[in-house]
Amino acid sequence: MSIDDEEKKEAKSLNFLERIIEDDLANNRVPNNTIVTRFPPEPNGYLHIGHAKSIILNFSLAAKYHGRCHLRLDDTNPEKEDIEYINAIQNDIKWLGFDWQNHLYHASDYYDQLYSIAVSLIKEGKAYVDSLSAEQVKEYRGTLTTAGKDSPDRSRPIEENLKLFEEMKEGKHPEGSYVLRAKLDMSSPNVNMRDPAIYRIKFAQHPRTADKWCIYPMYDYTHPISDAIEGITHSICTLEFEDHRPVYDWATSIDNIEHAPHQYEFARLNINYTVMSKRRLLHLVKNNLVDGWDDPRMPTIIGLKRRGYSPEAIREFVSRIGVAKVESVVDFSLLEFCVREDLNKRAKRVMAVLDPLKVIITNYPKDKTEYFEVENNPEDESMGKREVPFTREIYIEREDFMENPVKGYFRLFVGNEVRLKSAYYVTCTDIVKDDEGNIVEILCTYDPESKYGTTEDRRKVKGTSHWVSATHGLKATVRLYDKLFITENPGEKTGNYLDDINPESLIINSNCIVEPSLQDVQSGEYLQFIRNGYFVPDSVEFNRDNLIFNRTVTLRDSWAKQKNK
RNA sequence: UGGGAUGUAGUGUAAUGGUAACACAGCAGAUUCUGGUUCUGCCUUUAGGGGUUCGAAUCCCUUCAUCCCAGCCA
Numbered sequence: 112m113s114i115d116d117e118e119k120k121e122a123k124s125l126n127f128l129e130r131i132i133e134d135d136l137a138n139n140r141v142p143n144n145t146i147v148t149r150f151p152p153e154p155n156g157y158l159h160i161g162h163a164k165s166i167i168l169n170f171s172l173a174a175k176y177h178g179r180c181h182l183r184l185d186d187t188n189p190e191k192e193d194i195e196y197i198n199a200i201q202n203d204i205k206w207l208g209f210d211w212q213n214h215l216y217h218a219s220d221y222y223d224q225l226y227s228i229a230v231s232l233i234k235e236g237k238a239y240v241d242s243l244s245a246e247q248v249k250e251y252r253g254t255l256t257t258a259g260k261d262s263p264d265r266s267r268p269i270e271e272n273l274k275l276f277e278e279m280k281e282g283k284h285p286e287g288s289y290v291l292r293a294k295l296d297m298s299s300p301n302v303n304m305r306d307p308a309i310y311r312i313k314f315a316q317h318p319r320t321a322d323k324w325c326i327y328p329m330y331d332y333t334h335p336i337s338d339a340i341e342g343i344t345h346s347i348c349t350l351e352f353e354d355h356r357p358v359y360d361w362a363t364s365i366d367n368i369e370h371a372p373h374q375y376e377f378a379r380l381n382i383n384y385t386v387m388s389k390r391r392l393l394h395l396v397k398n399n400l401v402d403g404w405d406d407p408r409m410p411t412i413i414g415l416k417r418r419g420y421s422p423e424a425i426r427e428f429v430s431r432i433g434v435a436k437v438e439s440v441v442d443f444s445l446l447e448f449c450v451r452e453d454l455n456k457r458a459k460r461v462m463a464v465l466d467p468l469k470v471i472i473t474n475y476p477k478d479k480t481e482y483f484e485v486e487n488n489p490e491d492e493s494m495g496k497r498e499v500p501f502t503r504e505i506y507i508e509r510e511d512f513m514e515n516p517v518k519g520y521f522r523l524f525v526g527n528e529v530r531l532k533s534a535y536y537v538t539c540t541d542i543v544k545d546d547e548g549n550i551v552e553i554l555c556t557y558d559p560e561s562k563y564g565t566t567e568d569r570r571k572v573k574g575t576s577h578w579v580s581a582t583h584g585l586k587a588t589v590r591l592y593d594k595l596f597i598t599e600n601p602g603e604k605t606g607n608y609l610d611d612i613n614p615e616s617l618i619i620n621s622n623c624i625v626e627p628s629l630q631d632v633q634s635g636e637y638l639q640f641i642r643n644g645y646f647v648p649d650s651v652e653f654n655r656d657n658l659i660f661n662r663t664v665t666l667r668d669s670w671a672k673q674k675n676k
Numbered sequence: 677u678g679g680g681a682u683g684u685a686g687u688g689u690a691a692u693g694g695u696a697a698c699a700c701a702g703c704a705g706a707u708u709c710u711g712g713u714u715c716u717g718c719c720u721u722u723a724g725g726g727g728u729u730c731g732a733a734u735c736c737c738u739u740c741a742u743c744c745c746a747g748c749c750a
Contacts, residue, residue, distance in 0.1 A: 124689090124690055124691075124692095126689090126690095130692095151750095152750095153749085153750050155749090155750080185750070187749090187750080188749060188750070190749090191749075191750085241748095244748095245747080245748055248747095248748075249746075249747085252746055253746075254678085254746055255678055255679075255745070255746055256678045256679095256746095257678080258678090259746090286748085287748070289748095290748050292748095299679085300678050300679040300680090301678090301679055301680075301745080302678090302679080302745060302746045303679095303745070303746090305746085308747085308748050310748085311747095311748035312748080313748085327748095329747090329748075329749085329750090330749070330750050331750095334750085350681070350682090350743080350744070351743090351744055351745080351750095352744095352750090353680055353681060353744070353745090354679075354680055354681090354744070354745050355745090356680090376681085378682090378743095383687085389750095431688080431689085431699065431700080432688060432689075433688065433689045433690085434689090435682095435688090435689070436681070436682065437681095437682055437683070437688090437689095437743095438681095438682070438742075438743050438744090439687080439688060439689090440687075440688090441687070441688060441700095442686090442687050442688075442700065442701065444687085444700065444701060445687080445688075445699085445700050445701085447700095448699090448700060448701090449700095451712090451713095455712080455713060460710080489708095489709090489710085489712095489713075490713070490714095519711095521711080522711090530709060531709095532709065532710075533709070563709095564709050565709075572709085573711090574711085575708095575709050575710065575711095576710095577710075639710085639712085641710050641712085642710045642711080642712070643710090644712095666710075666711095666712050666713095667711090667712065667713090668711070668712085669711055669712090670711040671711085672711095673711080
């Protein structure tokens with residue numbers, strides 16, 4: 112690292128979590144000076160870009176301070192969790208580029224310990240079995256502005272609590288008949304402290320422990336103890352858990368451990384024009400409003416991957432949005448900026464005509480094929496060149512021709528000369544229309560002196576079009592994705608986010624003509640269709656005989672803006 | 677007078693008592709075999725009021741606004 116780089120790194124300001132960590136480190140509050148963080152998803156859905164923020168935050172913090180980051184699947188509610196999600200979560204984290212090494216844990220790993228801690232809590236009179244119904248518990252809890260009152264069972268004798276809890280575990284009581292509650296403070300202004308339930312009865316199959324248990328510990332009880340067991344030093348979660356911190360601190364103090372973990376909260380990621388809650392995403396999937404969790408319009412990690420986003424772009428995005436405690440909504444355009452920035456450096460340029468218009472070059476020999484070398488990436492010479500066949504009949508983009516050119520238009524029109532990328536200059540001479548007056552093809556002449564796209568006289572040709580040989584080009588299907596929602600904050604007006612779904616979020620164009628080299632692209636290869644945008648072969652449906660591409664993002668288009676003025 | 681948190685350009689994030697800044701977005705222009713990229717410039721900011729101080733985004737008081745909490749969800 113150069114001195115300049117070091118200075119830059121030095122100068123970079125710390126976020127509030129880094130400050131806390133550096134302060135803890137400096138004051139010897141961290142065992143072995145080893146920072147331990149964790150990413151604790153509940154396996155009840157696929158990970159989305161909001162989780163990416165948390166993943167990147169936790170793993171990067173650990174890496175920066177030479178500590179470690181655990182992956183812990185928070186599987187305390189068997190009704191909602193599924194092995195499909197457990198596997199998908201791991202794949203997504205790996206794809207993002209992070210490694211938990213041998214630190215993969217599950218909350219369910221701790222069920223035995225959690226149970227025996229609960230028993231000792233009962234023995235110390237700090238927890239009791241309550242027979243109140245869910246409705247009654249709610250009543251007794253009071254409201255935000257009025258204190259709660261004690262359940263009649265709060266004073267149940269310890270022996271009886273012990274016996275009942277044992278029976279709950281053995282499946283002798285139906286769901287809803289009893290819960291184990293921590294004895295905290297029914298009059299606390301913080302409703303989370305009013306004797307929270309810590310165990311409930313559920314006769315559900317658990318994805319990992321099957322039917323071994325029929326009582327399951329609650330998040331508020333499980334999470335802090337799991338953190339303590341794993342030696343987590345900094346337990347980072349989102350803002351809505353701030354009110355739970357007193358419960359967290361209570362649970363981590365049960366065993367009087369020397370270095371209890373601490374919880375810190377940051378603002379979750381929101382992006383405009385999308386929804387981010389698992390509940391809503393699940394709804395979109397279940398109701399076939401999208402084609403699954405990996406639909407390229409979804410903000411899921413797997414959706415973004417299929418859309419053609421690179422992990423690097425996502426990581427850059429997260430590092431640019433920063434981390435703070437303010438509720439915020441990040442512009443979708445920043446995400447787009449980050450993919451474009453990354454893909455501009457690495458995407459292989461190819462020529463693909465999305466909306467073909469035939470061009471006949473009348474003075475070019477009928478059976479001739481010339482091969483032109485075209486650079487694969489003007490940003491990176493090391494990516495080399497490829498040969499593209501050129502013939503008398505080619506296709507160009509319908510948008511690249513105008514019968515009656517508007518002001519500022521410098522593409523093809525009758526009498527105008529443009530360059531065909533890396534090939535020849537052509538001048539439009541005539542338009543051929545069908546009986547209904549639709550333009551079916553246009554006629555051009557070419558200048559043989561302009562071979563490879565330049566001439567001796569260096570005359571100015573403002574427009575450059577991409578093209579594909581009509582005889583060598585291949586048919587392809589292109590899926591043009593756009594925002595899933597048409598409003599910045601879906602549902603803000605009507606109260607229902609589904610009202611704001613963009614009916615044109617997917618346009619399928621199956622009559623595209625692409626250059627022959629596209630038959631050989633690899634799955635996952637990043638492409639730029641010159642002048643059209645960034646594309647990837649679809650990871651599920653693409654093959655040599657079925658060329659299907661997904662548009663990741665368009666190129667910036669200052670002409671479109673100018674046109675619309 | 678329930679409790680907890682948060683207010684810095686349109687958006688996000690810095691500045692931690694000492695010149696309010698960076699990025700995205702937007703707007704101009706230059707360059708360009710992608711109307712892309714790159715480069716240059718412009719635009720717009722401390723929620724309001726009071727106080728402490730030589731000096732306040734920062735400390736104090738106060739008002740306002742926004743978000744979260746009354747699951748046997750996480």
